Amino acid sequence: MEFETAKTVAAFGGLGLGVLNLGISLYKDFFRKGNIKVEIEKSEIKWRSAGAYDFLVSLNVFATGKDVYLKDVWIEHPTEVFGPSNLSSKLHANKVVKHLAQDVLALDTDEYETEVKRLFKESDYTRDLCISEGQRKTLTITDRFDSERLMDGWLEVPLTGWKLVIDYGTKTISIPFNFTNTKPSETHAFNEWHA
Structure with a gap:
């Protein structure tokens, strides 16, 4: 050559x-594009009083491919269950708590409220929460909501048919789950939902 x-x-x-x-x-x-894998570790709900419910969802989030920034997280049901004045099928989680080992639903109503306020001071905003590539985070969502007040009483909340939805900019992932009633003696406050 x-x-x-x-x-x-x-x-x-x-x-x-x-x-x-x-x-x-x-x-x-x-x-x-970064992707996430999500596993629901625990999903519990507790009836507190007429129409008032506290819930807790613990999840493991694992990022692959690239860092992922969360945009929005919410739980939803095909029926409109959240009230009291504006029926909605979605309940957005503005803040998430890093893994919560404490069973806050075992606390009485006032203690739960005090503890959640304390936890929210140390919690992260959902919007723009970074899950680094290869990192696993265990997060907990907990809050109180009211169901709708009907003419003959409060709307019962379904235990089945729920979804946890996570929007992370490029994609939205939806994970079906069912709630576990932590106070089984209060079965009158819940119903079974069938598609």
């Missing part, structure tokens, strides 16, 4: 490697 031919082959080979490296860098930095 002549020297001039070798120079030309080397120049085009270097150009090809440069384009390949540029393509890989662009993919890694701009086109590759």
Whole structure:
């Protein structure tokens, strides 16, 4: 092979490697999307009084491919169960608590409220919460909601047919789950939902 031919082959080979490296860098930095895997560890609900419920959902979130930033998290049901003045099928979680080992639903109503207020001071906002690539976070969502007041009493809340929905910008993931009644003696406050 002549020297001039070798120079030309080397120049085009270097150009090809440069384009390949540029393509890989662009993919890694701009086109590759992060994904999350979510497992629900625990989902419990407790009837407190006529129409008032406290709930707790613990979940494991694992990011793959790239860092993931959460945009919104909510629980929803196909029927409108959240009240009292504006019926809705979604309840958004503005804050999440890092893994909660304490069983806050075992506390009485006032203690629960005090403890949740304390926890929310140390909690993270859901919006723009970063789950780094390869990182696993255990998060807990807990709050109180009211069902709708009907003419003949309060609307019963279904234990089955729920979904946890997480929007992380590029995708939305939906995980079906059922609530466990932590106060089985209060069965009158719940109903079974059938699709």
